[in-house]
Amino acid sequence: MVFQGSSVAISHTGKVRSNNQDSGYAGSNLFVVADGMGGHAGGDVASSLAIARLQALDRPYESTAEAERELRDAISDAAAQLIDTVGDRPELAGMGTTVSALIMVDDYAVIAHIGDSRIYLFRDGALTQITTDHTFVQRLVDSGRITPEEARYHPRRSVLMRVLGDMDPDPELDTFIMPTQPGDRWLLCSDGLSGVVDDAHTSKALALGLAPGRTADNLLKQALDGGAPDNVTIVLVDVGGQHPLFSGTPTVVGSASNPVGVDVPAARPGRTSWLHPNRQAANEPTHFEPAAEFLEQLIEEDRRRVRRRRIGWIVGLVLVIALIVGALFVGYQWTQTRYFVGADEDTVVIYRGVQQGIGPISLSTPYEDTEIPLDSLPEFARATVEGTISASSLSDARRIVATILETSGGGG
Template sequence: MAFEGSSVAISHTGKVRSNNQDSGYSGSNLFVVADGMGGHAGGDVASGLAVHRLKELDHPFPTPSDAEHALQEAIGETATQLIDTVAERPELAGMGTTVSALAMVEDYAVIAHIGDSRIYLYRDGALTQITADHTFVQRLVDSGRITPEEARYHPRRSVLMRVLGDMDPDPDVDTFIMPTQPGDRWLLCSDGLCGVVDDAHTEKALGQGFAPGRTADLLLKQALDAGAPDNVTIVIVDVGGNHPLFSGTPTIVGSASNPQGIEVPAARPGRTSWLHPGRQAANEPTHFEPAVEFLEELIEEDRRRGRRRRVWWFVGFALILMAIATALLGAYTWTQTRYFVGADDDTVVIFRGIQQDIGPIALSSVYDDTGILLADLPTYQRMAVEDTISARSVADANAIVANLRPTTGGTP
């Protein structure tokens, strides 16, 4: 049974890259996003090959299980095709692509996924990420080492741990089947969108009820406004809905849409990749597939980074404490240059410090007990002394005491 709904596919080079290594496909039953990697030409070829092989599955399937098996088989054949292509064109060594594919079979969505492109489901006002990123930072999130928010800005956020490439003829692809229903809105996208537009803004855009084309344009604008450092590919699929049904004419976008077919551009001068020194590197390669031993090194590097963060946090905290202690010591030292005249039991005393205390900590001490009895002072002077009389210096304090003595009848 043919899928009933509406869809759109768009792709944009972004504001930084000079070429588009993404590919996207929107058909009658099949929808795909592929994000190529591997240099100026390699990424274009890898994502284009993947889309052109998978689009052969754009037809009704008897059962969801048949579609799932077909997707697994097609992706495996694409891996073999990538390996054969590199054998013929060694300069493309190291190329690969993510694949996020969605096949609609009756009331079910059949999903195949490898890499860090994503599939989301917007249902009943809530956005849910359906696929899991096959990235180094996602492993850190899954193990509790970092939070999802920290993953967005982690220096290794673009390192892919699983990818459809030219080194593994039997890729480990996630496949599963989910029920779908009228009103569901599916979003397939490369990390050029989800890497710069957070889920909250994506959910808001999908929830405005616009047709798929207008919604995709709105999401693309948000990615471009955020700088769009990578290619951006978006496929939106509405199940049923109020918008006109698509005509069934497939739409191919990105590098796979090249009218001359999958064309390998001439290599440009540039630096070479340390993984594959014989080929030209991309403008700024954002991800690659490391070997298992390199993964362990990345994990150990992350541990070292965590230890350094803790050390710097401790050093920073210690410096703050030292600054506070220095300020307190300076303040206390200043108080010990102040004097005032007050009462201690029944005599007039010169105190060093200030009248205020900080809790149980006294900021003054007896400097000189003058021996002048409070009882010998007139009432107004006794009250002034009991309330304390501030002095600018010890000489000023002695002068205040001297003015008190004649009134007591004592010896000057």
């Protein structure tokens, strides 16, 4: 049965990249995002070849099992094409692409995925990431070494551990089948969107219920406003819904929309761009490192990075504490240069320090007991002494005591 719903596919080079290595496809039953990698020309070719091979799957299916099998076979064929292409054009060695594909079969979504492009499902106001990123940082998240928020800023967030490339004719895919229902919104996107626009803002845009085209434009604008350091490709699929049904004309965007990409152009020199200071996605190119020993090296490097960061925090904390203790010491030393006249239980006393304290801590100590009885003082003088009299120095404090003696009649 032909899928009943509406869809859109858009792709943008972004604000930093000099070319678009992403490709996207929205057909009658098939929807795909492919994010190419491997040099200025290699990524173009890889994503274009993947889309060109998968387009043949855009038709109705008798069963979900048939659709899943066809997806697996087509992606394996695409891997073989990449290998053959590199055989003809050695300068494209190392190229590869992510693939996140969805085929609608009756009330089910058949999904195939490799790489770090993503498929989300927005249902009943909740956004769920359906696919798992095949990245080094996702393995760190899965093992509990870092949090998902830390993964967004990790220096190795561009390292893919699984990809459709020119080295493995039998790529390791994730395939599964999920039920879908009217009102569902399926979002397929490259990391140019998910690396800049967080899930909360994506969910908010999808919740507005606008037509797929306007929703995709809204998401793209948010990515561009966030710096768009990478290509941005969005395929949005609404199941049923109030918007016009799919017209039947497939939409191909990005590199795959240019036939030259499939014809394998000669590799062109890349262009380096400065990092945008506010972006969240990596500006460095995505690359593939499949070797197990490399993964262990990265994990060990990450452990060292965590240790360095922990040591940095400890050193910083010690410095802050030292500064606070130093400031308190200097402050206390200053208080010990001050004097005031006050009283103990029954005599006039010269104190060193200041009248104020810090909670229960007194900042003054008795320095000199004048042995002048409090009860020998006139009432006003006694009240003044008990309230304390500030002095600018020890000699000034002694002068104040002499004055008190004179006013009390004890000077002679």
